[in-house]
């Protein structure tokens with residue numbers, strides 16, 4: 621008789637949430653109401669702070685990875701290919717912690733929950749009937765993967781950069797240093813509300829994997845992100861064919877308050 625256990629378990633769970641939220645001065649609520657809380661949806665989510673989300677989702681910072689994989693391999697002795705970048709430090713951490721609270725994340729980024737989470741409908745996760753023109757849905761994902769592509773795409777087309785081959789092959793020739801060119805080309809970069817532009821440049825001078833890390837070194841996708849092309853000092857007048865139609869400014873959602881006020 622499964623249901624006999626399920627009901628008290630559900631009750632325990634919901635009172636758990638009530639007391640967690642009460643401690644953080646959230647009005648008492650239950651699991652169902654909390655899931656459908658307006659904060660999970662636009663417009664409220666657009667201006668939500670990390671503190672507001674964490675008042676119910678402390679687990680996001682607190683969760684730990686397992687000591688061993690289910691097959692018994694100790695976490696300490698596993699290393700993925702992308703974890704061999706020089707910037708990767710410390711023991712294994714959860715996905716959320718690696719973007720929000722670990723040392724390197726805090727050094728070069730200032731991500732918020734809402735940098736990735738823009739609100740999605742937990743019940744209707746795909747348009748029915750299928751409709752490719754409906755871009756409000758990201759097919760059963762809680763986050764739009766285009767956000768990830770900005771930092772986990774492939775190294776942009778090397779021919780555009782005037783490189784003889786992919787960075788993996790040509791890096792030695794350029795002293796493993798993107799700044800040989802990027803101290804003069806596309807210098808107006810990273811002025812968005814989830815990055816720390818000055819800290820990135822400083823870190824890149826110390827460690828050459830910094831730039832590559834977000835532009836091909838932790839590649840989850842086969843394609844590269846079509847970055848906005850901000851005007852820079854000394855920019856040639858002629859727009860190359862590949863860059864026609866590229867925006868000249870970052871996505872408005874990522875502008876800092878200051879930049880928004882100047883609009």
Ligand code: HEC
Pocket residue numbers: 637641646649650651652654655657659660665668669672673674675676677733734737741742762
């Ligand atoms: C009032 C408490 C509360 C607040 C505040 C809150 N959440 Fe939630 N959230 C919940 C509950 C409860 C669920 C359902 C959890 C479950 O079913 O496992 C949930 C589920 C989610 C999910 C999973 C949705 C799905 O499709 O299953 C995400 C993602 C999420 N919250 C992100 C956020 C973000 C980002 C914020 C801040 C903008 C936030 N939450 C604020 C209580 C809250």
Ligand code: HEC
Pocket residue numbers: 670673674677680716719720731732733734735736737760761762763
């Ligand atoms: C780097 C992007 C990113 C950031 C920043 C981020 N999340 Fe997530 N979050 C994700 C992704 C990706 C998933 C998994 C989505 C899926 O399974 O479709 C997820 C899942 C979740 C879930 C549901 C599943 C789970 O693991 O419990 C909750 C709740 C959640 N995030 C809350 C938060 C909160 C609160 C913050 C801010 C403190 C935050 N997230 C910051 C990308 C992010």
Ligand code: HEC
Pocket residue numbers: 703707708709712713714715718719722724725729736763765767768769770771772814833834838
């Ligand atoms: C602003 C840049 C940025 C964005 C956007 C971003 N990431 Fe990352 N991601 C990073 C950096 C930097 C690291 C490496 C952190 C480190 O080495 O400590 C990383 C690491 C990871 C890791 C490896 C974690 C580990 O412990 O090995 C995964 C998986 C990942 N990201 C997935 C995602 C997904 C999925 C999204 C979109 C929801 C996303 N990232 C969005 C910058 C970003």
Ligand code: HEC
Pocket residue numbers: 776777780781782783787794797798799800801802805806831832835845846847848849860863
């Ligand atoms: C030989 C000089 C050179 C080197 C070395 C170089 N780049 Fe570039 N890069 C360029 C040029 C030129 C462009 C295109 C400028 C334009 O927009 O007209 C470019 C464009 C880019 C773009 C924008 C691509 C797009 O689609 O908008 C990124 C991102 C980038 N480089 C990152 C890097 C990183 C990271 C490294 C080192 C791992 C690197 N580059 C090394 C010359 C170089």
Ligand code: HEC
Pocket residue numbers: 728729770771798799802805806808809810811812815820821824830831832833834835847848849850851869870871874
């Ligand atoms: C933590 C991740 C991260 C690091 C580290 C990083 N970038 Fe980026 N880069 C991004 C993101 C995200 C964007 C797109 C920002 C936007 O939308 O304006 C970007 C945009 C760019 C662009 C396009 C600029 C334009 O015209 O707007 C260039 C070029 C570039 N990066 C080169 C570099 C170089 C060179 C370094 C090292 C000094 C570097 N990046 C380090 C994440 C990163």
